[in-house]
Amino acid sequence: MRAVLVVGAGFAGAVYARTLAEAGYTVHVIDQRDHIGGNAFDFVDANGIRVHRYGPHLFHTNVAPVFAWLQRFGRWTPYRHRVRAILPDGRLVPLPVNLDTINLVFGEALATDAEAEAFLRRIAVPIAEPRNAGEHLRARIGDVLTDLFFRPYTRKMWGLELEEMDASIVRRLPIRFDSTDQYFPADCYQALPTDGYTALFQVIFNHPAITLQLETTFVRGMERNYSFCFNSMAIDAYFDHRLGDLPYRSLRFHSRTVSSWDRHDISVRNYTDTGPFTREAWWHCLPDHLVTETGRRSVTVEEPCDYRQNNNERYYPVKTADGRYQTLYQEYRKLAEALPNMTFIGRCGTYQYLDMDQVINQSLAGARRWLAARG
Structure with a gap:
């Protein structure tokens, strides 16, 4: 058989x-x-926008055979993902942390990679052998950036403290000393199915x-x-x-329709506050996602939870x-x-x-x- x-x-x-x-x-x-x-x-909603029902799925890889296999089944549109974090005062800063993030958060005027690297060394906490995600971050970027970008996010996303998490969870996030704001700058193949x-x-x-x-x-x-x-x-x-x-961990998704919005091309914005939500997705900012112009836009906000609180939907x-x-x-x-x-x-x-x-x-x-x- x-x-x-x-x-x-x-x-x-x-x-x-x-x-x-x-x-x-x-x-x-x-x-x-x-x-x-x-x-x-994904699907096209009543606003004429293509929406990913379970949150943004952004393809990126360095494995050429994987992308070649996918290309057999449809067209792909190049897309370089960028993210902004919303500070408590409403300002938007690049994420992952880069030179511009450091300048905006600390009010510095660093101009070179070397200056940014030296600044992070000065504020880093001396931890010789980090044992968890919290110690790993503090040893790389210090307490201020750790507590601003990662501690509240981790509590919401994982329901745990950074010190309870394995370092591999945050080790995959790069820290940059220049102004590069691409989320996956090292990946050769980045695209979305057209x-x-x-x-x-x-x-x-x-x-x-x-x-x-x-x-x-x-x-x-x-x-x-x-x-x-x-x-x-x-x-x-x-x-x-x-x-x-x-x-x-699972995610609940809260969708809303807006008829007026600030013009921007950033599809994902992360929250740094202590509220229940982690990020919002502006779908029309992704290529080929504005399918029909209706004068309305779709936004999805994510709220992490235990999978048992969300119909056993297992994500992470x-x-x-x-x-x-x-x-x-x-x-x-x-x-x-x-x-x-x-x-x-x-x-x-x-x-x-x-x-x-x-x-x-x-x-x-x-x-x-x-x-x-x-x-």
Whole structure:
């Protein structure tokens, strides 16, 4: 039997489904939601604006084969992402921290990379071996910038203090000594699908060997009707949480329509206050997202919460400094490895915080290994 079940119609499931279908397998894809695309799903709203239902999804990568694979399924528009943080006094400053951010926050007039680097060295807290996210930031940028940009955001985003978080959560955020304000300046390939992510997924799933069934929840035992199952559901949920819960953070989205707005081209603004919201997205600032001019614009504000407070919508695995949840995941992984015909995939299946390109790269490699093992 060469029929395979794929649970989840997001990027992980789509990559596995398409790769296996092109290799001659019959693939049945199910998803509990009423749409394809996973968290990358987008749609055109009543204001004529393309909106990402689950928050901004901004593709960037240095892995050429990943971008080449995506280009098979649609056109892409170059886009270099920039972010501004809203200070308590209403001023907008670049984020991640750069030379201009330092000047605006501290009232300095630094002019060169060397001056900015020397300034940060002066205000940095001497911590030889940072043990957590808080110590890592304080050792790099000092207390003022840490407390302004990262401490309130972390409390809202993760429900934890910086000192409880693993340093890897903030280590991926660059600190710049020049005025570069691109969010991903080192990534060679940065673009958005010209016709949207949903259209991209429609093309990926458009293969005669792929059948798609939405609003269908995986039930243990379904896999017995297939030669193999690639499962992107939460791994602890599959095992009925028998070893304990793997925690996730989730997001509630609050949308509003505006008929007047300040003219700007910044799609994302982060909040630095202590309120419940972390950032706002101005969708029309993204290329190809103003689909029809109506004189109105759409704005989405994000409010983090525990996934259990949001209909079990799991977005971000929680990674603490003591590693307790990674240890718990490894115990679940041992249980999963004993399953003869199932592999867990994607962010929830592997309990990892993964960008889109990482999910695609991981899934392409996993699908090819699986095929190679079967000749």
